[in-house]
Amino acid sequence: MALLAMSASGCAASAWLMRPWFNSLSSAEQRRITALPVVGYIALGSLFVLCTILLAFSGRWTSALLLIAVWVCHSLYGSGFEPPSAAYERLRGRLARAAPMRLAANWCGILGVLLGLSYVWEQPEYRGATLSIAASIIVAGVVASLRILARVRRLRTSLDEDAADIIRKLETLRQLPEGERDAQRDAAEAAWVKLRRTLDNRIDTGVSFSGVAVLPRPTLRELHHSVHRDIRKAGADRAAHRQLLARLRMLRMACVGRTDTLA
Known part of the structure; x- marks a missing residue:
């Protein structure tokens, strides 16, 4: 038991000491590690x-x-x-x-x-x-x-279609005058609900306790808050709006060449 405790303490200390070195690496190197x-x-x-x-x-x-x-x-x-x-x-x-x-x-x-x-x-x-x-x-x-x-083919297809739909809705919402945004907010909210349902699926199974998630739970929660914040502000925060669209486009890029509308 004492040896196990010492090993755990040593691993924790090593991780703490190596964190500055790890943070100094490029994002590509961090992903590889x-x-x-x-x-x-x-x-x-x-x-x-x-x-x-x-x-x-x-x-x-x-x-x-x-x-x-x-x-x-x-x-x-x-x-x-x-x-x-x-x-x-x-x-x-x-x-x-x-x-x-x-x-x-x-x-x-x-x-x-x-x-x-x-x-x-x-x-x-x-x-x-x-x-x-x-x-x-x-x-x-x-x-x-x-x-x-x-x-998996159906999931890729739905993910691509739903992400493209909400991107269009958010861009349209940002460009509309203030007095005409209520209906478009509802449309963007409906598009997000549809995409969220797709993201809630497991890639390889139909059960919640087994299988690989499309996105990890913390990432999905963060995306959820970002979408609602952008809908509420109608894209007024340009930096946050561009970051959100970049993430949604990455969902589409992950499906490029692998969709099947007939699956």
């Missing part, structure tokens, strides 16, 4: 899965349990390795890797279940039922994989 946890998660996870698959030749049951554990751990904790800083700059990367990582985790779980079924396959009287169950699981996995990929 803070991306190390997710890079390490992907690399170590891939190595663990490879070793687990190789283990199946000598211990199928152990390998099956470990592969199912990979699926459970990624479903519950995988999104925790996503770096929260530079959320807008990293959005394109989150949108690109969320689905492949989810598919890999899902197929680890499916492979684990199939390895468990291989024990039942060895009993001749159960082979017909085992084959049917295995085929059903594989088909369900393929369908779920296609649905996840389609979900």
Whole structure:
């Protein structure tokens, strides 16, 4: 216990001492450093899965349990390795890797279940039922994989359309005379509500407790306040207005070339 306390104190002290050096780096260098946890998660996870698959030749049951554990751990904790800083700059990367990582985790779980079924396959009287169950699981996995990929395409499309809509509404609101702004404020508010609903989604799942968020919660709250402040002031604060539009355009840039209006 004492050793654990000393280690924690040492880590905290090191972080405090290195903060000035970290703050002196460029934003690009800071993003590269803070991306190390997710890079390490992907690399170590891939190595663990490879070793687990190789283990199946000598211990199928152990390998099956470990592969199912990979699926459970990624479903519950995988999104925790996503770096929260530079959320807008990293959005394109989150949108690109969320689905492949989810598919890999899902197929680890499916492979684990199939390895468990291989024990039942060895009993001749159960082979017909085992084959049917295995085929059903594989088909369900393929369908779920296609649905996840389609979900990400729809999310990109909605994000691009909703961000473009509120940008137009905010620009129109800023240019209108004071006496004609009430209706446009309502339109801008409705456009933000629609975009907020899109941003509230998880990229790779339809549940709130699992999956990668489009934007981290603190970033989303900050964007919410910025939008409402800009609507209330009708873009009178030019610096804040330009910063808000830049962030909204970054949402669109993250989706460039990856939208699908027919998904």
